[in-house]
Amino acid sequence: MLKLFECAMDIGEQMLISGAEVYRVEESINRMCYAFGAKRVDVFIITSSMVVTIYTNEGETFTQSRRVTTTKFNIEKLHKLNDLSREICEKNLSAEEIRKKLEKAVNSKTFPLWLEFLSSAAIGGAFTLFFGGNFTEAVVSFFVGAVVWLCLYFADRFIPNKIFSKFYASAIATLLAFLSVKFGLIQVEDKVIIGNIMTLIPGIGLTNAIRDLFSGDSIAGLLRFTDAALTALAIAAGYYLIAVVGGVFLW
Amino acid sequence: MVKEEILQIIASFIGSMGFAILFNIRGNRLFAASIGGLLSWLFFILINKAIGSEVVAYFLVSCIISVYAEIMARIMKSPTTTFVITSLIPMIPGGSLYYTMVSAFQNNGNDFFQKATHTLELAAALALGVVVVTAFMRMFHKSANQ
Numbered sequence: 096m097l098k099l100f101e102c103a104m105d106i107g108e109q110m111l112i113s114g115a116e117v118y119r120v121e122e123s124i125n126r127m128c129y130a131f132g133a134k135r136v137d138v139f140i141i142t143s144s145m146v147v148t149i150y151t152n153e154g155e156t157f158t159q160s161r162r163v164t165t166t167k168f169n170i171e172k173l174h175k176l177n178d179l180s181r182e183i184c185e186k187n188l189s190a191e192e193i194r195k196k197l198e199k200a201v202n203s204k205t206f207p208l209w210l211e212f213l214s215s216a217a218i219g220g221a222f223t224l225f226f227g228g229n230f231t232e233a234v235v236s237f238f239v240g241a242v243v244w245l246c247l248y249f250a251d252r253f254i255p256n257k258i259f260s261k262f263y264a265s266a267i268a269t270l271l272a273f274l275s276v277k278f279g280l281i282q283v284e285d286k287v288i289i290g291n292i293m294t295l296i297p298g299i300g301l302t303n304a305i306r307d308l309f310s311g312d313s314i315a316g317l318l319r320f321t322d323a324a325l326t327a328l329a330i331a332a333g334y335y336l337i338a339v340v341g342g343v344f345l346w
Numbered sequence: 347m348v349k350e351e352i353l354q355i356i357a358s359f360i361g362s363m364g365f366a367i368l369f370n371i372r373g374n375r376l377f378a379a380s381i382g383g384l385l386s387w388l389f390f391i392l393i394n395k396a397i398g399s400e401v402v403a404y405f406l407v408s409c410i411i412s413v414y415a416e417i418m419a420r421i422m423k424s425p426t427t428t429f430v431i432t433s434l435i436p437m438i439p440g441g442s443l444y445y446t447m448v449s450a451f452q453n454n455g456n457d458f459f460q461k462a463t464h465t466l467e468l469a470a471a472l473a474l475g476v477v478v479v480t481a482f483m484r485m486f487h488k489s490a491n492q
Binding site: 327 | 350353354357358360361363364365367368369370371372375423424425427428430431434435436438439440441443444446447448450451469470472473474476477480481484
Protein backbone atom coordinates (compact mmCIF):
# COMPACT_ATOMS: atom_id res chain seq x y z
CA MET A 96 0.00 0.00 0.00
CA LEU A 97 2.73 2.45 0.97
CA LYS A 98 4.54 1.72 -2.28
CA LEU A 99 1.42 2.29 -4.33
CA PHE A 100 0.71 5.49 -2.41
CA GLU A 101 4.20 6.72 -3.19
CA CYS A 102 3.61 6.05 -6.87
CA ALA A 103 0.41 8.10 -6.78
CA MET A 104 2.30 10.96 -5.14
CA ASP A 105 5.02 10.83 -7.78
CA ILE A 106 2.45 10.85 -10.57
CA GLY A 107 0.74 13.85 -9.00
CA GLU A 108 4.03 15.66 -8.59
CA GLN A 109 4.97 15.12 -12.22
CA MET A 110 1.52 16.29 -13.36
CA LEU A 111 1.93 19.49 -11.39
CA ILE A 112 5.40 20.06 -12.87
CA SER A 113 4.15 19.60 -16.42
CA GLY A 114 1.53 22.30 -15.91
CA ALA A 115 -1.70 20.56 -14.88
CA GLU A 116 -4.44 22.49 -13.10
CA VAL A 117 -4.64 21.94 -9.37
CA TYR A 118 -8.09 20.37 -9.41
CA ARG A 119 -7.00 17.81 -12.00
CA VAL A 120 -4.13 16.65 -9.82
CA GLU A 121 -6.32 16.52 -6.72
CA GLU A 122 -8.93 14.49 -8.53
CA SER A 123 -6.37 12.08 -9.99
CA ILE A 124 -4.74 11.43 -6.63
CA ASN A 125 -8.11 10.96 -4.98
CA ARG A 126 -9.21 8.43 -7.54
CA MET A 127 -5.94 6.54 -7.59
CA CYS A 128 -5.83 6.23 -3.80
CA TYR A 129 -9.40 5.01 -3.61
CA ALA A 130 -8.58 2.52 -6.35
CA PHE A 131 -5.70 1.26 -4.20
CA GLY A 132 -8.24 0.56 -1.46
CA ALA A 133 -7.91 3.55 0.85
CA LYS A 134 -10.84 4.20 3.17
CA ARG A 135 -10.44 7.93 3.23
CA VAL A 136 -8.20 10.31 1.30
CA ASP A 137 -7.37 13.91 2.25
CA VAL A 138 -5.64 15.89 -0.44
CA PHE A 139 -4.30 19.39 -0.21
CA ILE A 140 -2.50 20.75 -3.25
CA ILE A 141 -1.30 24.18 -4.27
CA THR A 142 0.95 24.94 -7.20
CA SER A 143 4.11 24.70 -5.13
CA SER A 144 3.46 21.83 -2.76
CA MET A 145 1.21 18.88 -2.06
CA VAL A 146 0.17 17.05 1.12
CA VAL A 147 -1.83 13.84 1.02
CA THR A 148 -3.00 11.61 3.86
CA ILE A 149 -4.66 8.26 3.31
CA TYR A 150 -6.43 6.00 5.81
CA THR A 151 -6.44 2.29 5.10
CA ASN A 152 -8.98 -0.31 6.08
CA GLU A 153 -6.43 -1.83 8.46
CA GLY A 154 -6.47 1.34 10.52
CA GLU A 155 -3.12 2.68 9.30
CA THR A 156 -2.59 6.24 8.15
CA PHE A 157 0.09 7.46 5.77
CA THR A 158 0.99 11.05 5.02
CA GLN A 159 3.38 12.25 2.36
CA SER A 160 4.24 15.65 1.02
CA ARG A 161 6.08 16.96 -2.02
CA ARG A 162 7.61 20.33 -2.69
CA VAL A 163 7.31 21.48 -6.30
CA THR A 164 9.65 24.27 -7.32
CA THR A 165 9.64 24.16 -11.12
CA THR A 166 6.97 24.13 -13.77
CA LYS A 167 7.65 23.47 -17.39
CA PHE A 168 4.71 23.06 -19.71
CA ASN A 169 4.94 19.64 -21.25
CA ILE A 170 1.60 18.54 -22.59
CA GLU A 171 2.79 15.22 -23.98
CA LYS A 172 4.02 14.19 -20.53
CA LEU A 173 0.79 15.41 -18.93
CA HIS A 174 -1.23 13.45 -21.46
CA LYS A 175 0.65 10.23 -20.68
CA LEU A 176 0.39 10.76 -16.92
CA ASN A 177 -3.33 11.34 -17.29
CA ASP A 178 -3.68 8.07 -19.19
CA LEU A 179 -1.61 6.29 -16.58
CA SER A 180 -3.77 7.52 -13.71
CA ARG A 181 -6.88 6.36 -15.57
CA GLU A 182 -5.33 2.98 -16.22
CA ILE A 183 -4.49 2.63 -12.53
CA CYS A 184 -8.11 3.24 -11.60
CA GLU A 185 -9.33 0.61 -14.04
CA LYS A 186 -6.75 -2.15 -13.63
CA ASN A 187 -4.86 -3.45 -10.64
CA LEU A 188 -1.32 -2.55 -11.58
CA SER A 189 1.54 -3.51 -9.28
CA ALA A 190 3.88 -0.84 -7.93
CA GLU A 191 6.67 -2.05 -10.24
CA GLU A 192 4.47 -1.79 -13.30
CA ILE A 193 3.38 1.70 -12.35
CA ARG A 194 7.00 2.75 -11.78
CA LYS A 195 7.98 1.52 -15.22
CA LYS A 196 5.14 3.37 -16.90
CA LEU A 197 5.77 6.50 -14.87
CA GLU A 198 9.40 6.46 -15.96
CA LYS A 199 8.30 6.17 -19.55
CA ALA A 200 5.92 9.11 -19.20
CA VAL A 201 8.52 11.30 -17.51
CA ASN A 202 11.02 10.57 -20.25
CA SER A 203 8.51 11.13 -23.03
CA LYS A 204 9.94 12.55 -26.22
CA THR A 205 10.34 16.27 -26.63
CA PHE A 206 10.80 18.19 -29.82
CA PRO A 207 14.41 18.70 -30.89
CA LEU A 208 15.96 21.94 -29.67
CA TRP A 209 16.38 23.43 -33.14
CA LEU A 210 12.65 23.11 -33.71
CA GLU A 211 11.89 24.92 -30.45
CA PHE A 212 14.38 27.57 -31.48
CA LEU A 213 12.73 27.93 -34.87
CA SER A 214 9.20 28.04 -33.49
CA SER A 215 10.14 30.72 -30.98
CA ALA A 216 11.47 32.80 -33.85
CA ALA A 217 8.31 32.05 -35.85
CA ILE A 218 6.14 33.21 -32.94
CA GLY A 219 7.96 36.54 -32.89
CA GLY A 220 7.57 36.99 -36.64
CA ALA A 221 3.96 35.82 -36.77
CA PHE A 222 2.77 38.11 -33.99
CA THR A 223 4.52 41.11 -35.48
CA LEU A 224 2.47 40.54 -38.62
CA PHE A 225 -0.55 39.87 -36.47
CA PHE A 226 -0.36 43.24 -34.74
CA GLY A 227 -0.08 45.04 -38.05
CA GLY A 228 3.66 45.09 -38.68
CA ASN A 229 4.92 44.99 -42.25
CA PHE A 230 7.05 42.28 -43.83
CA THR A 231 10.45 43.80 -42.97
CA GLU A 232 9.43 44.21 -39.35
CA ALA A 233 8.31 40.58 -39.27
CA VAL A 234 11.71 39.43 -40.55
CA VAL A 235 13.53 41.52 -37.95
CA SER A 236 11.17 40.16 -35.31
CA PHE A 237 11.91 36.62 -36.47
CA PHE A 238 15.58 37.08 -35.67
CA VAL A 239 14.87 38.89 -32.42
CA GLY A 240 12.61 35.97 -31.45
CA ALA A 241 15.49 33.59 -32.10
CA VAL A 242 17.78 35.62 -29.85
CA VAL A 243 15.10 35.76 -27.15
CA TRP A 244 14.87 31.99 -27.20
CA LEU A 245 18.63 31.72 -26.78
CA CYS A 246 18.44 34.13 -23.84
CA LEU A 247 15.73 32.14 -22.13
CA TYR A 248 17.54 28.89 -22.84
CA PHE A 249 20.75 30.04 -21.21
CA ALA A 250 18.89 31.84 -18.45
CA ASP A 251 17.26 28.51 -17.60
CA ARG A 252 20.69 27.02 -16.98
CA PHE A 253 22.46 29.84 -15.19
CA ILE A 254 19.79 31.98 -13.53
CA PRO A 255 17.59 30.13 -11.08
CA ASN A 256 15.10 33.00 -10.90
CA LYS A 257 12.50 32.74 -13.64
CA ILE A 258 11.16 36.23 -13.20
CA PHE A 259 14.60 37.73 -13.60
CA SER A 260 15.22 35.77 -16.79
CA LYS A 261 12.01 37.25 -18.23
CA PHE A 262 13.28 40.69 -17.27
CA TYR A 263 16.47 40.27 -19.10
CA ALA A 264 14.93 38.60 -22.15
CA SER A 265 12.53 41.54 -22.43
CA ALA A 266 15.41 44.00 -22.10
CA ILE A 267 17.34 42.29 -24.89
CA ALA A 268 14.31 42.15 -27.20
CA THR A 269 13.71 45.86 -26.64
CA LEU A 270 17.37 46.70 -27.18
CA LEU A 271 17.48 44.78 -30.47
CA ALA A 272 14.29 46.44 -31.66
CA PHE A 273 15.60 49.93 -30.87
CA LEU A 274 18.94 49.13 -32.50
CA SER A 275 17.27 47.98 -35.71
CA VAL A 276 15.43 51.30 -35.81
CA LYS A 277 18.70 53.14 -35.24
CA PHE A 278 20.39 51.29 -38.06
CA GLY A 279 17.48 51.97 -40.35
CA LEU A 280 16.26 48.40 -40.80
CA ILE A 281 12.75 49.41 -39.72
CA GLN A 282 10.87 52.64 -39.12
CA VAL A 283 9.26 52.06 -35.71
CA GLU A 284 10.13 49.63 -32.97
CA ASP A 285 6.72 48.91 -31.41
CA LYS A 286 5.51 46.00 -33.57
CA VAL A 287 8.76 44.10 -33.17
CA ILE A 288 8.65 44.50 -29.40
CA ILE A 289 5.00 43.43 -29.21
CA GLY A 290 5.67 40.33 -31.29
CA ASN A 291 8.37 39.27 -28.91
CA ILE A 292 6.49 40.21 -25.76
CA MET A 293 3.99 37.56 -26.81
CA THR A 294 6.58 34.85 -26.15
CA LEU A 295 7.31 36.19 -22.68
CA ILE A 296 3.89 37.27 -21.50
CA PRO A 297 2.27 35.18 -18.75
CA GLY A 298 -1.10 34.93 -20.50
CA ILE A 299 -1.52 31.27 -19.69
CA GLY A 300 -0.49 31.83 -16.11
CA LEU A 301 -3.12 34.50 -15.71
CA THR A 302 -5.86 32.43 -17.33
CA ASN A 303 -5.00 29.43 -15.17
CA ALA A 304 -4.91 31.68 -12.10
CA ILE A 305 -8.43 32.94 -12.64
CA ARG A 306 -9.60 29.43 -13.44
CA ASP A 307 -8.17 28.12 -10.19
CA LEU A 308 -9.65 31.01 -8.26
CA PHE A 309 -13.12 30.37 -9.57
CA SER A 310 -13.01 26.63 -9.14
CA GLY A 311 -12.38 26.92 -5.41
CA ASP A 312 -8.59 26.61 -5.25
CA SER A 313 -8.15 30.15 -4.00
CA ILE A 314 -4.62 29.80 -2.64
CA ALA A 315 -3.31 28.14 -5.78
CA GLY A 316 -5.06 30.79 -7.85
CA LEU A 317 -3.55 33.64 -5.83
CA LEU A 318 -0.08 32.12 -6.14
CA ARG A 319 -0.40 31.90 -9.89
CA PHE A 320 -1.86 35.39 -10.06
CA THR A 321 1.05 36.88 -8.11
CA ASP A 322 3.46 35.04 -10.34
CA ALA A 323 1.77 36.35 -13.50
CA ALA A 324 1.63 39.91 -12.18
CA LEU A 325 5.31 39.86 -11.22
CA THR A 326 6.28 38.47 -14.62
CA ALA A 327 4.34 41.23 -16.37
CA LEU A 328 6.12 43.76 -14.17
CA ALA A 329 9.48 42.20 -15.02
CA ILE A 330 8.75 42.48 -18.74
CA ALA A 331 7.76 46.11 -18.30
CA ALA A 332 10.90 46.74 -16.24
CA GLY A 333 13.07 45.27 -18.99
CA TYR A 334 11.50 47.60 -21.52
CA TYR A 335 11.79 50.54 -19.15
CA LEU A 336 15.47 49.94 -18.48
CA ILE A 337 16.39 49.98 -22.16
CA ALA A 338 14.12 52.90 -22.99
CA VAL A 339 15.63 55.02 -20.21
CA VAL A 340 19.27 53.99 -20.52
CA GLY A 341 19.07 54.00 -24.30
CA GLY A 342 17.38 57.38 -24.24
CA VAL A 343 20.34 58.81 -22.35
CA PHE A 344 23.27 57.12 -24.09
CA LEU A 345 22.30 55.76 -27.47
CA TRP A 346 19.89 57.99 -29.31
CA MET B 347 -12.78 40.02 -45.63
CA VAL B 348 -9.89 42.40 -45.94
CA LYS B 349 -6.39 41.27 -46.79
CA GLU B 350 -5.02 42.33 -43.42
CA GLU B 351 -7.53 40.24 -41.55
CA ILE B 352 -6.69 37.14 -43.56
CA LEU B 353 -3.04 37.80 -42.82
CA GLN B 354 -3.86 38.08 -39.12
CA ILE B 355 -5.70 34.77 -39.16
CA ILE B 356 -2.77 33.02 -40.84
CA ALA B 357 -0.38 34.63 -38.37
CA SER B 358 -2.47 33.46 -35.42
CA PHE B 359 -2.30 29.91 -36.79
CA ILE B 360 1.49 30.05 -37.04
CA GLY B 361 1.82 31.68 -33.62
CA SER B 362 -0.37 29.09 -31.93
CA MET B 363 1.52 26.29 -33.62
CA GLY B 364 4.78 27.78 -32.37
CA PHE B 365 3.50 27.76 -28.81
CA ALA B 366 2.09 24.25 -29.22
CA ILE B 367 5.58 23.09 -30.21
CA LEU B 368 7.11 24.84 -27.20
CA PHE B 369 4.56 23.09 -24.97
CA ASN B 370 5.42 19.76 -26.56
CA ILE B 371 2.03 18.94 -28.04
CA ARG B 372 2.41 16.16 -30.57
CA GLY B 373 0.72 14.47 -33.51
CA ASN B 374 -2.90 15.21 -34.32
CA ARG B 375 -3.24 17.27 -31.19
CA LEU B 376 -0.65 19.74 -32.46
CA PHE B 377 -2.81 20.36 -35.50
CA ALA B 378 -6.06 20.65 -33.53
CA ALA B 379 -4.44 23.10 -31.13
CA SER B 380 -3.14 25.30 -33.94
CA ILE B 381 -6.51 25.29 -35.68
CA GLY B 382 -7.96 26.45 -32.38
CA GLY B 383 -5.71 29.51 -32.56
CA LEU B 384 -6.92 30.24 -36.06
CA LEU B 385 -10.57 29.81 -35.02
CA SER B 386 -10.23 32.10 -32.04
CA TRP B 387 -9.09 35.04 -34.14
CA LEU B 388 -11.59 34.30 -36.91
CA PHE B 389 -14.44 34.36 -34.39
CA PHE B 390 -13.02 37.46 -32.77
CA ILE B 391 -13.07 39.38 -36.05
CA LEU B 392 -16.61 38.25 -36.83
CA ILE B 393 -18.05 38.91 -33.37
CA ASN B 394 -16.21 42.19 -32.92
CA LYS B 395 -17.70 43.42 -36.20
CA ALA B 396 -21.17 42.32 -35.20
CA ILE B 397 -21.15 43.70 -31.64
CA GLY B 398 -18.50 46.39 -31.69
CA SER B 399 -17.30 45.77 -28.16
CA GLU B 400 -13.86 44.25 -27.79
CA VAL B 401 -14.39 43.07 -24.24
CA VAL B 402 -17.68 41.31 -24.94
CA ALA B 403 -16.16 39.75 -28.06
CA TYR B 404 -13.24 38.48 -25.97
CA PHE B 405 -15.64 36.87 -23.53
CA LEU B 406 -17.73 35.21 -26.24
CA VAL B 407 -14.71 33.96 -28.18
CA SER B 408 -13.25 32.52 -25.02
CA CYS B 409 -16.54 30.65 -24.41
CA ILE B 410 -16.59 29.31 -27.96
CA ILE B 411 -12.96 28.22 -27.81
CA SER B 412 -13.47 26.52 -24.46
CA VAL B 413 -16.31 24.49 -25.95
CA TYR B 414 -14.08 23.67 -28.91
CA ALA B 415 -11.38 22.57 -26.46
CA GLU B 416 -13.81 20.38 -24.50
CA ILE B 417 -14.94 18.69 -27.71
CA MET B 418 -11.38 18.16 -28.92
CA ALA B 419 -10.39 16.84 -25.50
CA ARG B 420 -13.12 14.20 -25.75
CA ILE B 421 -12.20 13.24 -29.30
CA MET B 422 -8.44 13.13 -28.78
CA LYS B 423 -8.56 11.87 -25.18
CA SER B 424 -6.31 14.54 -23.79
CA PRO B 425 -6.72 17.07 -20.96
CA THR B 426 -8.74 20.14 -21.94
CA THR B 427 -5.82 22.41 -21.02
CA THR B 428 -3.97 21.15 -24.09
CA PHE B 429 -6.35 22.95 -26.38
CA VAL B 430 -7.41 25.87 -24.21
CA ILE B 431 -3.96 27.32 -23.61
CA THR B 432 -2.80 27.10 -27.21
CA SER B 433 -6.05 28.19 -28.84
CA LEU B 434 -6.31 31.32 -26.73
CA ILE B 435 -2.74 32.46 -27.49
CA PRO B 436 -3.76 35.02 -30.16
CA MET B 437 -6.23 36.50 -27.67
CA ILE B 438 -3.56 37.34 -25.10
CA PRO B 439 -3.58 41.14 -24.87
CA GLY B 440 0.13 41.57 -25.63
CA GLY B 441 -0.30 44.67 -27.74
CA SER B 442 -2.49 46.25 -25.11
CA LEU B 443 0.09 45.47 -22.42
CA TYR B 444 2.83 47.03 -24.52
CA TYR B 445 0.95 50.29 -25.04
CA THR B 446 0.23 50.37 -21.30
CA MET B 447 3.97 50.11 -20.71
CA VAL B 448 4.70 52.87 -23.19
CA SER B 449 2.23 55.28 -21.65
CA ALA B 450 3.66 54.53 -18.21
CA PHE B 451 7.08 55.31 -19.64
CA GLN B 452 5.90 58.57 -21.15
CA ASN B 453 4.48 59.59 -17.79
CA ASN B 454 1.05 59.96 -19.28
CA GLY B 455 -1.12 59.27 -16.23
CA ASN B 456 -4.60 59.39 -17.74
CA ASP B 457 -3.63 57.39 -20.77
CA PHE B 458 -1.84 54.84 -18.63
CA PHE B 459 -4.83 54.32 -16.39
CA GLN B 460 -7.15 53.88 -19.37
CA LYS B 461 -4.87 51.38 -21.09
CA ALA B 462 -4.12 49.42 -17.94
CA THR B 463 -7.85 49.06 -17.25
CA HIS B 464 -8.44 47.95 -20.82
CA THR B 465 -5.70 45.30 -20.60
CA LEU B 466 -7.12 43.97 -17.35
CA GLU B 467 -10.64 43.95 -18.77
CA LEU B 468 -9.52 41.91 -21.75
CA ALA B 469 -7.63 39.43 -19.57
CA ALA B 470 -10.59 39.08 -17.20
CA ALA B 471 -13.06 38.58 -20.06
CA LEU B 472 -10.82 35.90 -21.48
CA ALA B 473 -10.51 34.02 -18.20
CA LEU B 474 -14.20 34.40 -17.35
CA GLY B 475 -15.20 32.76 -20.61
CA VAL B 476 -13.03 29.77 -19.76
CA VAL B 477 -14.39 29.65 -16.22
CA VAL B 478 -18.03 29.73 -17.31
CA VAL B 479 -17.59 26.81 -19.69
CA THR B 480 -15.50 24.83 -17.20
CA ALA B 481 -18.16 25.29 -14.52
CA PHE B 482 -20.89 24.16 -16.89
CA MET B 483 -18.93 21.14 -18.01
CA ARG B 484 -18.25 20.11 -14.42
CA MET B 485 -21.90 20.43 -13.49
CA PHE B 486 -22.82 18.37 -16.51
CA HIS B 487 -20.13 15.84 -15.73
CA LYS B 488 -21.33 15.46 -12.15
CA SER B 489 -24.96 14.95 -13.05
CA ALA B 490 -23.92 12.44 -15.67
CA ASN B 491 -22.01 10.45 -13.07
CA GLN B 492 -24.86 10.26 -10.61
